[in-house]
Amino acid sequence: MAVIELSLIVVMGIVAGGFMALALVAPLRVQNLFGIGSLFGLVGGILAVLSGSVLYRLGYTSEAHWLFPTVLNNLFDLILAGFIGYAVTTFFVLAYQVQPDVEPPNVAQAQAAQAGPKRTAVLYFVPGEAAEYDVRVVARSFDTPEYPQAVPPTLLRPLYALDLKRKYAALGSSPYRSLHFKLAHKVQDRLGKRFKVSIAFYDDAPLLADAAAEALRDGTQRIIVLHARLTNPPPPVRPAAGLESLRLARYGVRLTETAPLWNSDLLPRLFVRRALAATAELDRAKVGLLLIGQGHPQPRRSPAGGAESGVFQRQNQELAFQKRVRQALIRAGFPDDHVVVGWLRWQHPTLEAAYAQLVTEGCSPIFWIGTGLVTDGLCTLYDIPHRLAAPVAAGGVPVTALGPWNDDDLVAEALAERVKAAAE
Numbered sequence: 001m002a003v004i005e006l007s008l009i010v011v012m013g014i015v016a017g018g019f020m021a022l023a024l025v026a027p028l029r030v031q032n033l034f035g036i037g038s039l040f041g042l043v044g045g046i047l048a049v050l051s052g053s054v055l056y057r058l059g060y061t062s063e064a065h066w067l068f069p070t071v072l073n074n075l076f077d078l079i080l081a082g083f084i085g086y087a088v089t090t091f092f093v094l095a096y097q098v099q100p101d102v103e104p105p106n107v108a109q110a111q112a113a114q115a116g117p118k119r120t121a122v123l124y125f126v127p128g129e130a131a132e133y134d135v136r137v138v139a140r141s142f143d144t145p146e147y148p149q150a151v152p153p154t155l156l157r158p159l160y161a162l163d164l165k166r167k168y169a170a171l172g173s174s175p176y177r178s179l180h181f182k183l184a185h186k187v188q189d190r191l192g193k194r195f196k197v198s199i200a201f202y203d204d205a206p207l208l209a210d211a212a213a214e215a216l217r218d219g220t221q222r223i224i225v226l227h228a229r230l231t232n233p234p235p236p237v238r239p240a241a242g243l244e245s246l247r248l249a250r251y252g253v254r255l256t257e258t259a260p261l262w263n264s265d266l267l268p269r270l271f272v273r274r275a276l277a278a279t280a281e282l283d284r285a286k287v288g289l290l291l292i293g294q295g296h297p298q299p300r301r302s303p304a305g306g307a308e309s310g311v312f313q314r315q316n317q318e319l320a321f322q323k324r325v326r327q328a329l330i331r332a333g334f335p336d337d338h339v340v341v342g343w344l345r346w347q348h349p350t351l352e353a354a355y356a357q358l359v360t361e362g363c364s365p366i367f368w369i370g371t372g373l374v375t376d377g378l379c380t381l382y383d384i385p386h387r388l389a390a391p392v393a394a395g396g397v398p399v400t401a402l403g404p405w406n407d408d409d410l411v412a413e414a415l416a417e418r419v420k421a422a423a424e
Helices: 002-025 028-058 064-095 107-113 135-141 154-171 176-191 208-217 267-278 306-331 351-360 378-395 409-423
Strands: 120-126 195-201 222-227 254-257 288-293 339-343 366-369 399-403
Touching: 002 028, 002 064, 002 154, 028 064, 028 154, 064 135, 064 154, 107 208, 120 176, 120 208, 120 409, 135 154, 154 378, 176 195, 176 409, 195 208, 208 222, 222 409, 254 409, 267 306, 267 366, 267 399, 267 409, 288 306, 288 351, 306 339, 339 351, 351 366, 351 378, 378 399
Parallel strands: 120 195, 120 222, 222 254, 288 339, 288 366, 366 399
Antiparallel strands: none
């Protein structure tokens, strides 16, 4: 009887914990079903504890002092089983990722296709963000982070997914993906028929290997990976590793990467133009501009090579870019003390501190520009407004968004320049 009792407690605990994890990560339309499953397991487990520990034992002994430790032991077993169910489900849903195999194109057919007009495949390569909450994209993103420090511990990932669902629910949808497709289309228009631009995401479909395989079937002679970003890409998404399974050499195809945009001469003009347009009828001597950058971790030691030197280099790239944008805005007529850089993470000043600095300088109104952010998405439409809400309420000076780069023509031109440089 004790074995049956323990088995029932363990099964109910695993059901409760496993369904709890699923409820946290599942889309909104089905999370209630998993929540009911978790509640069923919890109620069943508690009933098993009570029936086994109290009712059953009261029928066989009158010694009540046995009841309390027995209930505690059974509750411990239930909690432990729930934790195991939660942990195992989390691991297999959000932590354990098997990359899908890409079917390599037939070598003879690909080489035969190369006999046609010479064409270069441009793979527009960026992080993914689904239009609506997608647990598959969330799970893959843990394998392709900008920095390991940004990845939550495995057992906290369901809570991270729950937070994402809350953001999507508040916004309805994210324009991130559609904006990148628009930007890629504009790049195609500027490159002409010699190039064929296809989009690929770090952690969403189509993946880089899928886009490259399709380019091989079309008979491309060269692949250029276009990094539509400000700084160097993170090591987990380096194209050489992502395309290793295709063995491009056997197709006679060369692989080239573009440089990031941190030293582009065109992008600072975008922000100057946008700021001037927004303040055309205002006294620019009173306007405050908050330039928002991504920010990168502080290296733990002096950069002498390896991963830490990459962190140092990427922060320096973004810092150099922010300084150039800031100087361009100052030359356009905005006061030096009224143009401040704020960082989303790791660096100082933070967004909140940068806003407070502008308020102290007497700026009104204040505009923020996503100088380090490529397109609108959860970050610009939810995170930044919510982080600035409390400081704005305290400071009393409104903040207006001028947005990130988005699909501006100057951004497309800067990306096309990178492709042409890589093609030389």
